[in-house]
Amino acid sequence: MSEKHLQTGDALPAFGGKLRLFAMRFCPYAERSVLVLNAKNLKYDTVFINLDQKPEWIYNFSPKGTVPALEYEEGKALFDSNIINVFLDEKYPDAPLQASDPIRRAEDKMLVEKFASAQSAYYTAAFNPQALESSMVQNYHKGLELLQTELQDRGTKFLHGDEPGLVDYTIWPFLERFEALPLLGKTDFAIDRTKYALLVTYMDAMKQVPAVKAYGLPAETHKKFTESRASGSPDYNMLDTSAVCCMRPRKKKE
């Protein structure tokens, strides 16, 4: 998979007949959909786009120009990670990722909703640190405590059960990025291994899930991308090896 991000003026690659996800490599919402596609073992293509110089054609798939968007048939697409993921789970029902109990499904959605204030605290800390307020740090820790309590109450390895489900794949991309905050000097956002022992065990288990292993990134990489974005020039192509793969050392002239 090329990690190069296409930009304004770049042509839309030909449709390959598979599901096609429009994404940005460091976008947590796009990661949600990648994880679900991986968890379901679906065949798909990925097109990464530069969100600062968007290719014109992204609006044919996503009216607001946001990622992720999923082209499920040539020229027909869905946008928004939650809409895409529920669609994928319902369209490809083998190994369902949502709870069969409607109440539990609703509880999972409420958990994601309640966790959202920790997500917004993360965004402020990472990209707009001068606007950070102590209430946001509190909201962040409330979010972590909420997850830990939920894991305790549910008594399962993952929030969904013995295997991860939609609720886990929806929340995980943010937990993955939270670990970059202390590396960026935001020590108030560190996830203390003693206070959050159960949550840390859960995070370690998530890192071993094949869908996550195939796409997740280490905190150090998120730190580097965050720094580039916070400085005003996001380095979208920092993982793109296609540019260097074929550069062979030149033969010395005899």
Ligand SMILES: N[C@@H](CCC(=O)N[C@@H](CS)C(=O)NCC(=O)O)C(=O)O
């Ligand atoms: N609610 C949307 C949010 C998607 C979103 O905000 N994606 C960001 C990248 S992480 C984006 O596309 N930003 C570009 C823009 O807003 O123009 C979802 O869950 O898919």
